[in-house]
Amino acid sequence: MKFFKRDNFKRDAFIGLVVWIFLLIFFFIVPSPGIHDIIQKVFILGLFAMSLNILIGYLGLVAFGHAAFFAAGAYTLGLFLQSSAIVSLGSLSIPAAIISAIFISTVLAAFIGAICIRLKDIYFSFLTLAFQMLIYSIILALVDITGGDQGLMGGFPKPPFLGINLGKPFDFYAFTIFISIITIVLLRQLIESPFGYGLRMIRDNPERPAALGFNNQRHKLIAFIIAGSIAGLAGSLQALLDVGAYPEWAFWAKSAEPLFMILLGGMHSFLGPLMGALIFEILNDFVTANTRYYGLVLGLVILSFVLGLRRGLLDWLLIKFYRK
């Protein structure tokens, strides 16, 4: 039991491994493609929301344009796999495409972040939104490359690598969840490290750190870049799942999705956004199957959380049953 009480990377990695194995077994116990699909999406969207929560929950910066990085990751992966690069790379195409997606999102986040983090509050939020809409416009304008408003059409191959064939449902399921869990464990390490506490310090009191000899701006930029790169990874996994990339992923409404997930799950607990993604996906799948007023139901659920619980579900549960 001591092992579980100690807050360290090994424990988190072990828990991650156990969850992954459990979900692999679950795949065979519940052989429903619909459920498997929801689980995959929860992890992908959960990564997206957790990356945004680095900025909102831990740094106190509300970014409205986070989908720019999600779309950048998705389009980079799609374009990479549609290019001639895969002929020479062969079985390494998928890993190379994912790494490229993360790289491009990281570079984009570094560029946008270097400009946006100079601003505070609503000015920061709207500048990130402005950049996102710029990316959206570029995607629409470059029809020859991106497919414009139709998206990246024609699909792309998924060459097997290391014995993993992403064309097979089980392989895809296991791979997506594995990558997501690794990222979540690494993200947990980041949040619980001195770096993560530096983020909390800036969130709590942005004026005091300078009097402690601490450079806020650098810290904020690094956090912004990390958040962008994880959103890019989520986008690349979504593109692999949908075998395409679409301009709506760079539209402002896409940035609202992780925001809703954070509100639903909670921004003050590490896994809150992941729980939010689960609620969001369940609502998405079950509500749309029964009514066309999905937006209305989603709005009512968010309202009930905000007015009733006054926080996200996991935050509420932790306060109610675990913390004082």
Next chain:
Amino acid sequence: MLKIHKINKSFGGIKATNNVSIELKPHSINALIGPNGAGKTTIFNLITGKISVDEGNIFIGDNNITNLKETEITHIGIARAFQITNIFPTLSVKESIKIALLAKIHGLNNMWDRFSSHSVNEEASKIAELTGLTKVYNTISSELSHGDQKLLDIALALALKPKVLLLDEPTAGMGPEERWEMIKRIKELWQKTKMTVLFIEHDMDIVFDIAQTIFVLQQGSIIAKGTPKEIKKNQVVIKAYLGGGKK
């Protein structure tokens, strides 16, 4: 230790400081007094680099720190506690002190260790002991009493191991009993750490009790400096600050 040489600062047409010169001896405890609006906090802001100096120079030892960045000045050896407590509301006392310790050694860039198990734990508990915060070590800062919040603000400054500690009204907002407890604590801190201290205070009993040297500021100018005895007898100070008729 700290030498301020003829500094001037204006805001628009108003001179906030006018040829102010202050020199603090190493390991001394000094007070800066003056009526509201005299420019006391402005001098602290100029020393710490929060606002820029128009004219003049500020030295710490041989280092000219005039108009350096606030972060650079902190690393050279000046730390500050604020008039309005300036802490981290959602972090515990322990976490706040650890953060200040890590900021000093650039440890907050570390992504590979766990904050909870970082090696500065022992040092943090020593600072808590020094400032009398041991009992509330694991309390969330926003839940502390006003006095403990003030002490935490000082503890954050102490964590930087400064050569010069600036305390801006450390007893502001406290009741009489609490004020004297705080002053006793500050005196103890100064005696134990032997750093150079400059504090702003309105309560003359406190100032005369603990300051070795007092600087009196009025409308941005130093009108007198000296030991408590000298200041008590200084006619200019009596007239301008302590209230004309009293002797």
